[in-house]
Amino acid sequence: MAKQALLHFKNVKKSFSGNVVLSGVDFEIFPGQIVALAGENGAGKSTLMNILFGMNVIQETGGYEGEIIFEGKPVKIQSPEDAMALGIGMVHQEFMLLPGFTVARNIKLNRENVTPNLVSRVAGKRFELLDNPRIVEExxxxxxxxxxxxxxxxxxDKLPVGHMQFVEIAREIDKSNLKLLVLDEPTAVLTESEAERFLKCIRQVADEGIAVIFISHRLDEVMTLADSVVILRDGQMVFDEKTKNTSKNQIAELMVGRKLEADSMINVNRSFENSxxxxxIEHLSVSMPGERTKDVSLKVRRGEILGIGGLAGHGKTSISNGIFGMYPARGRVRYNGQELAFTRVGEALNKGMAxxxxxxxxxxxxxxxxxxxxMVYTDMKVNRRFLKKYGFFSLFDGKxxxxxxxxxxxxxxxxxxxSKQLVGRLSGGNQQKVCMARALITKPDLLFVSEPTRGIDIGAKQILLNYLVKINKELGITIVMTSSELNELRTICDRIAIIGSGVVQGILKPDAPNVDFALLMSGEKGGDPS
Structure with a gap:
């Protein structure tokens, strides 16, 4: 490993409106090293990366204290352009792709290959033409x-979400001056096989001398990939150690500041046969790009938690999106015994779903x-609550x-x-909790939640899962939960439907053998417990 650090965060501090979110963060990253940055949502990881990448939110809120030393020299990174000029690349948790552009144009965006012509030789470089063959080739x-x-x-827009993530990565490694790559929850939307392939690729990138900051809540991946682990908790750095000297359990406990109990199957013995x-749902097909559903039929019993799982790109997330009118869909849906005009946007909300x-x-x-x-926006629109009337007009009544x-x-x-803080300033996990709150304030009879713990740390994940169980049992809300995390579905669901190739491959109880789930995932049709 090189003697001089590529990057040194030196006593970095940051506050928002008097609220300290980073306090004295100090660690180094060397060329070719993979450092896992771990911590609960709200621990300060995103703020630290915003500082490194020169995001506007940092400059607009008074900057930060401390130093960033890059290649041995103090630097002031005022914008993403400054960061990229230094050789820092970042793949954000939320996609930064242009859906209507080709894969090639997205990868080469703002670095397109051009070719001169007669006009450009006279009028200047801005009249050069795109060299599409070279763009595609590179x-x-x-x-x-x-x-x-x-x-x-x-x-x-024609790609599955997992492939979109690889396009994001490809865009960064295509840059000739890349020295440091930041990856924020890069495997959250990948299948197990895609994630495995991805981790191998990142190791190859590091072997070429590029440093990597790997932000992930999947601790198995952290233990497999990272050379060292840095943990933030409540804005403070509480751990900086080589991965070989720690364990998954130690990391998890340091992240949340308490011991964690092992997952157990909460609802394994519940039965809703008589409900x-x-x-x-009958013969539902949904034209959602990358997640098309071909022919899905399902029955949801009142009071249960039904899980929907399956591999990425096979259609599981399109079921809820289709029922709520987000994408073109066909088939029949009956809610409380009555036909639901689900192709009409807003109809499901108006009927008491969320x-x-x-x-x-x-x-x-x-x-x-x-x-x-x-939080109150949907309830305000659907149920006309939290409004103050001014003649013919109604406005949001914050009080x-x-x-x-x-x-x-x-x-x-x-x-x-x-409550007045802008949602865009929250961490991803806290944004997800706001989404959950907004749905629950409408007091639905039936709640659809899709990938509720995507990109969320262990502590926040447990809070959300426990809360879903609580509202199901105490308020009687029926829940349909779609997730790529089979273990989460098995933890809280009464039944789990596995979607493959756009159809229901089978439905299992959460305590069914692992092999039964694996067979359904591989396309072999299986059981249908009542």
Whole structure:
């Protein structure tokens, strides 16, 4: 390993409106080293990376204290352009791709190959033409480094979400001056096989001398990939050690500051055979790019927690999106015995259902609005609560919403400065909790939650899962939970439907043998417990 650190965070401190979010963070990263940055949502990881990448939110809130030393020299990174000029690349947790552009154009964005022509020789470089063959060739080369055979000429919106993540990575490793790569929850949307391939690729990247900051809540991946682990808790660095000198349990306990209990199957002995059918889905097909459903039929019993699992790209997330009118869909859906006009946007909400989308930033949140408005927005629109009338007009009444919002902030342990804080300033896990609160404030009879713990740390994940069980048991809310994490489904669900190739491969109880789940995942149809 090189003697001189590539990057040194030296006593970095940061506050927002008097609230200290980073306090004296100090550690080094060397060329070719993979450092896992761990911590609960709200621990300060995102703020530290925002400082490193020169994000506007840091400059707009008074900057930071301490130093960033890069290649032995103090640097002031005022913008993402400054960071990229130094050789710092970042793959954000939420996709930063242009859906209507091809894979190749996304990979080469702002670094496109151009070719001169007669006009450009006279009028200047801005009249040069794109060299599409070279753009495609170099993009294909970057994908090949990752072991991905993705057509570089297809538009990004036609790809499964897992492939989109590889496009994000390919864009960074295609940069000729890359020295440090930051990866924020890069495997959250990948299948197990894709994640395994991805980790091998990142090790190859590091072997070429590129340093990597790997932010992940999947501790098995941290133990497999990282050379060392840095843990933040409540803005302070509480651990900096080589991975070989620690364990997964120690990391988890240091992250949350307490011992964690092993997962257990909560609802394994519950039966709803005699319960009525609250939702019946017949021959549902949904045209959701990358997650198309072909022919799904399911019955949801009142009071149960039904899990929907399966590999990425096979259609599991499109079921809830189709029922809520987010994508073109066909088939029949009956709710409480009555036909549901589910292709009409808003109809499911009006009938007493709620939906927590897997796309919390694109669909779930108003990022430039307060926590309070985000929480009550759906209830305000559907049930006309939290409004103050001014003649023919009605406006949001923050005062009437205050008690409800504060209760939800406490109930879900949302780490924030108060109900007026902008949602866009929250960590990903706390944003997910706001989405959950917004759905629950409408007091639904049936709640759909899609990938509720994606990109969320262990402590926050447990809070959300426990809360789902609580509202199911205490409030009688029927829940349909879609997740790529089979262990989570087995922890809280009464039954689990596995989707493969756009159809239901089978339905199992959570305590079914691992091999039964594996067979359904591989495409072999299986059991259907009542």
């Amino acid at each position: 993009a294909a080369g970057a994908l090949h480094k990752l072991g991905m055979e993705i057509n570089p000429e297809v538009t990004v 009525d059918i609250i939702l019946e 939906f927590v989308s897997e796309d919390r930033k694109g669909v779930g949140l108003l990022l430039d609005e307060s926590i309070a408005l985000n 009437s919403a205050e008690k409800t919002v504060e209760e939800m902030i406490g109930e879900l342990d949302i780490r924030c400065t108060g």
